[in-house]
Amino acid sequence: MTVVKSEQLPLQSSTDVVAARQRVRQIATELRFTLVDQTKLVTAASELARNALDHGGGGQMSIVVVNGLAKTGLKLIFEDHGPGIPDIEAALKDGFTTGAGMGLGLGGSKRLVNEFAIESVVGKGTKVTVVRWK
Amino acid sequence: MSKLGEIISRNEEHIRADWMKHLTASVQRADLMSKVELEEQSKALLSAIVRGMSSGQTEDPSGPAWSSARELLQDISASRARQGFTPSETSMFVLSLKQPFFSVIRREFAGNQDEMFDAIWKCTLCLDKLSLITAETFLATREELISRQQQELLELSTPVVKLWDGILALPIIGTLDSSRTQVVMEELLQTVVATNSKFAIIDITGVPTVDTLVAQHLLKTITAARLMGAECIISGVRPQIAQTIVHLGINLEDVITKAKLADAFALALQKSGKTVVRASAAANGSATVNATVQKEG
Amino acid sequence: MERIPILRMGPFLLITIQVDMHDKLAMQLQDDVAQRISDWGSAGVLIDISSLEIVDSFIGRMLANIAAMSRVLGADTVVVGMQPAVAITLVELGMSLPGVRTALNVESGMELLYGTLGTSLGGAHDRSEV
Numbered sequence: 001m002t003v004v005k006s007e008q009l010p011l012q013s014s015t016d017v018v019a020a021r022q023r024v025r026q027i028a029t030e031l032r033f034t035l036v037d038q039t040k041l042v043t044a045a046s047e048l049a050r051n052a053l054d055h056g057g058g059g060q061m062s063i064v065v066v067n068g069l070a071k072t073g074l075k076l077i078f079e080d081h082g083p084g085i086p087d088i089e090a091a092l093k094d095g096f097t098t099g100a101g102m103g104l105g106l107g108g109s110k111r112l113v114n115e116f117a118i119e120s121v122v123g124k125g126t127k128v129t130v131v132r133w134k
Numbered sequence: 135m136s137k138l139g140e141i142i143s144r145n146e147e148h149i150r151a152d153w154m155k156h157l158t159a160s161v162q163r164a165d166l167m168s169k170v171e172l173e174e175q176s177k178a179l180l181s182a183i184v185r186g187m188s189s190g191q192t193e194d195p196s197g198p199a200w201s202s203a204r205e206l207l208q209d210i211s212a213s214r215a216r217q218g219f220t221p222s223e224t225s226m227f228v229l230s231l232k233q234p235f236f237s238v239i240r241r242e243f244a245g246n247q248d249e250m251f252d253a254i255w256k257c258t259l260c261l262d263k264l265s266l267i268t269a270e271t272f273l274a275t276r277e278e279l280i281s282r283q284q285q286e287l288l289e290l291s292t293p294v295v296k297l298w299d300g301i302l303a304l305p306i307i308g309t310l311d312s313s314r315t316q317v318v319m320e321e322l323l324q325t326v327v328a329t330n331s332k333f334a335i336i337d338i339t340g341v342p343t344v345d346t347l348v349a350q351h352l353l354k355t356i357t358a359a360r361l362m363g364a365e366c367i368i369s370g371v372r373p374q375i376a377q378t379i380v381h382l383g384i385n386l387e388d389v390i391t392k393a394k395l396a397d398a399f400a401l402a403l404q405k406s407g408k409t410v411v412r413a414s415a416a417a418n419g420s421a422t423v424n425a426t427v428q429k430e431g
Numbered sequence: 432m433e434r435i436p437i438l439r440m441g442p443f444l445l446i447t448i449q450v451d452m453h454d455k456l457a458m459q460l461q462d463d464v465a466q467r468i469s470d471w472g473s474a475g476v477l478i479d480i481s482s483l484e485i486v487d488s489f490i491g492r493m494l495a496n497i498a499a500m501s502r503v504l505g506a507d508t509v510v511v512g513m514q515p516a517v518a519i520t521l522v523e524l525g526m527s528l529p530g531v532r533t534a535l536n537v538e539s540g541m542e543l544l545y546g547t548l549g550t551s552l553g554g555a556h557d558r559s560e561v
Contacts, residue, residue, distance in 0.1 A: 014453040014455055036316070039484065042485055068274070070274040107525070108526075323518060323519065332535060358519050359518070362535065363533040
């Protein structure tokens with residue numbers, strides 16, 4: 001993929017989460033994603049941003065416009081330096097919560113995007129990368 | 135600049151002429167592209183390749199010095215895919231550069247077998263990688279074309295029909311896979327909002343098989359409609375389908391199903407608080423019988 | 432701090448959510464609804480989300496919580512006006528909001544609430560012709 005444009009936003013408060021998803025909405029609109037695709041991507045962004053904040057102790061989101069072989073897409077990267085996720089498989093299952101409830105966030109977001117990748121190291125942090133193609 | 139790069143660069147004009155001779159003899163496709171266009175494309179691509187080779191990274195076309203060559207190649211490949219060239223013709227465009235390159239290498243390295251072999255090997259690696267890029271771009275473009283056409287077909291084949299005020303019908307013909315379900319859901323839900331319809335009858339008479347996946351897709355549609363405040367009724371359930379559903383243990387507890395569309399329509403009318411009554415005979419004595427739909431209470 | 436306004440319409444509460452809510456605002460709304468039902472003895476809550484372009488799992492849970500909590504306090508809840516794209520996304524996310532009643536718009540939502548009200552009061556409850 002070639003990178004066309006990229007931006008970074010902080011995720012340190014619940015208003016940051018709203019700002020982040022609104023920015024994703026803006027860029028997705030500029031790129032002319034369909035309404036349903038936009039909604040799915042923005043919703044996934046909201047879930048993952050909130051996870052980074054609530055479970056990761058805060059972090060940041062990067063928005064990258066990418067060019068695939070014959071298509072354009074939006075890539076979002078959520079990084080935090082929190083406790084990490086010990087059992088990723090389990091976390092991806094719907095309904096999984098760690099008390100405060102990650103609930104549907106992770107597994108659900110996976111269904112809302114075309115590509116999903118997660119790296120997490122206990123004690124170091126988590127990084128979730130998602131892509132939605134136009 | 136490496137020796138190979140320098141040699142290629144010095145002989146660019148000669149290589150181009152040689153290449154054109156080869157191209158017009160084999161892969162021209164005059165029906166799809168004029169000679170002038172072909173010459174222009176070749177010239178531009180060769181320049182870009184020479185530039186790449188003249189940089190330090192002769193055999194690795196993935197570096198920054200090769201970016202214009204790569205982009206050019208991708209453009210050429212994508213446009214050929216759209217124009218109707220075959221994948222072979224498109225790959226051959228790049229691969230046919232081998233002969234002109236090798237001729238030059240043989241001449242320049244004459245007498246020095248080891249260096250000659252090295253140069254040929256580097257050259258081959260490079261051109262092979264470029265032709266892979268060509269092939270992949272070609273495929274990706276074709277796939278994107280096909281999927282766009284599929285999408286258009288899908289949209290055409292799922293009409294949403296208004297049966298009555300507040301009652302819609304959605305006859306599905308053919309298989310229901312996940313991409314079709316997306317289209318169906320969007321069509322249906324948008325029409326629900328536009329027509330303010332509380333009921334949607336999904337008729338599956340034309341759906342050949344209902345397995346767990348199809349059932350899931352149907353359930354997704356029904357759930358989405360429900361979230362918006364509309365109720366779905368499934369009709370057209372054939373006996374075999376009913377058996378399959380039970381067999382597979384698919385849970386349709388919260389879903390109303392009817393064997394016939396007519397029954398579903400009657401139910402929707404009833405739930406809307408409406409009934410069908412026979413109109414009285416016309417005043418002038420001729421017995422015109424029309425059914426009219428009245429709203430109750 | 433800003434709050435989502437809650438209007439009183441006879442026996443019911445009407446809440447129109449028009450802003451992109453951050454989590455704290457959503458939690459505040461839950462608290463306020465419970466308080467108001469208690470203060471005014473409301474029999475129903477109508478939540479209009481026709482302006483919401485995003486309903487993620489947090490907001491989905493908020494809606495479910497409001498419905499459940501209101502029921503415990505003796506009130507019915509109806510959520511109206513969910514946008515198609517939002518409904519499709521929620522379903523894909525895996526939320527079906529089982530305990531939440533829904534209607535197409537405020538008008539039908541009110542009908543539903545009046546209907547239930549009629550039943551719970553044992554019948555005779557006058558309502559305007561629709």
